[in-house]
Amino acid sequence: NAIYFAGLSGIVPEWPVDHATLRARAEAHWSPSVRDYVQGGCGDERTQDINATAFAHWGMVPRMMVDTATRDLSATLFGHRLPSPLFMAPIGVNGICTDDGHGDLAAAQASSATGVPFCASTLANDPLEAVRAACGEIPALFQLYTSRNPDVAASIVARAEAAGYAALVVTLDTWVTGWRPRDLNTGNFPQLRGHVLANYFGDPAFRALLTRPPEEDPQAAVATWAATFGRVLTWDDMAWLRSLTRMPIILKGICHPDDAHRAIDCGADGIYVSNHGGRQANGGIAAIDLLPAVAEAVAGRVPVLFDSGVRSGTDLIKAVALGADLVGLGRPYCYGLALGGAAGCAHVLKCVLAEADLLMAVNGWPTLAAVRAAGARRV
Ligand code: FNR
Numbered sequence: 001n002a003i004y005f006a007g008l009s010g011i012v013p014e015w016p017v018d019h020a021t022l023r024a025r026a027e028a029h030w031s032p033s034v035r036d037y038v039q040g041g042c043g044d045e046r047t048q049d050i051n052a053t054a055f056a057h058w059g060m061v062p063r064m065m066v067d068t069a070t071r072d073l074s075a076t077l078f079g080h081r082l083p084s085p086l087f088m089a090p091i092g093v094n095g096i097c098t099d100d101g102h103g104d105l106a107a108a109q110a111s112s113a114t115g116v117p118f119c120a121s122t123l124a125n126d127p128l129e130a131v132r133a134a135c136g137e138i139p140a141l142f143q144l145y146t147s148r149n150p151d152v153a154a155s156i157v158a159r160a161e162a163a164g165y166a167a168l169v170v171t172l173d174t175w176v177t178g179w180r181p182r183d184l185n186t187g188n189f190p191q192l193r194g195h196v197l198a199n200y201f202g203d204p205a206f207r208a209l210l211t212r213p214p215e216e217d218p219q220a221a222v223a224t225w226a227a228t229f230g231r232v233l234t235w236d237d238m239a240w241l242r243s244l245t246r247m248p249i250i251l252k253g254i255c256h257p258d259d260a261h262r263a264i265d266c267g268a269d270g271i272y273v274s275n276h277g278g279r280q281a282n283g284g285i286a287a288i289d290l291l292p293a294v295a296e297a298v299a300g301r302v303p304v305l306f307d308s309g310v311r312s313g314t315d316l317i318k319a320v321a322l323g324a325d326l327v328g329l330g331r332p333y334c335y336g337l338a339l340g341g342a343a344g345c346a347h348v349l350k351c352v353l354a355e356a357d358l359l360m361a362v363n364g365w366p367t368l369a370a371v372r373a374a375g376a377r378r379v
Pocket of ligand 1: 037038039051089090091092093121122123143171252274275276277278279307308309310329330331332
């Protein structure tokens, strides 16, 4: 709201408030390789593009004469009360977004400053313990890329639980990286550079696989990481995943209602609808168009998380209207990290929330329940 009222008073904000300008500024700020890594997607990037544009095919109808002088955007996740349904989606290699290489710590600080939870990636630059600590009082999620070495997977999960993460987000669609021409054309896979593998290099089970420690032979450590990355998970693995932790388990990448049913039958505590921002598979359907059927299948049994294509507060509200309990912001917060580190990231989150809040005020929806009841129409 401070940003909004400042704008109304003629004060120019430090960073842009809209997605297109933010994105352009961040792209200009980054080197071509960082830009290509963050912005790139699978194939001709059609799925990536329609993730965002498909929001325009959903519309909402306002209601009048409702008291919206105050709005309640609060949400809950596994007993944690959150100020809003917004969270930061897991972005591996976040460190390359900021000039100092500590994008994960900066995102965690932005979480602490705004109350918007951060989902830390296994492929973070900063160790998961430090990231959790930087989130302060705000609950954080930990995203798991499941190592093919079960001891390494178990060790990382145990560390996440010990560090106090509120839930484990298991990404299902990325045991191997998708066909990403921008990165393939340039040989640009920053995760192959050792500095982003903080969660592995400090891990006792990972270090036990090495003949020399990563500090002495980083190249061999990276090769060992690459050779053990990405276990192919099937439903049979759910019991094993469950045995690793008491944290709630959220499955990320569920797009089909039947998979949602199966996930809940297998004990999943949360369903995360996402097509990985179009980075993993091309030829798909916009994630927002997949959300209603999955939410209908889940039918309130477990929380539904959503990401892929969210660019604004309006998109956030549309995702809630279409069945999401929590909504993940992806690339846009990277732009904030690029332009202003933790403060820039917090600015982006605040802009999304301010737009969402204002939309609820204007459209006669004092609560998220009212947003859900209003729904969104395909137009
Ligand atoms: C991702 N995403 C991702 N997902 C995940 O589970 N673990 C990870 O480490 C990463 N890493 C990652 C890096 C980059 C640069 C991007 C852009 C994305 C996917 C992410 O969580 C989310 O699904 C997408 O970002 C959503 O798409 P949009 O809204 O960012 O386009």
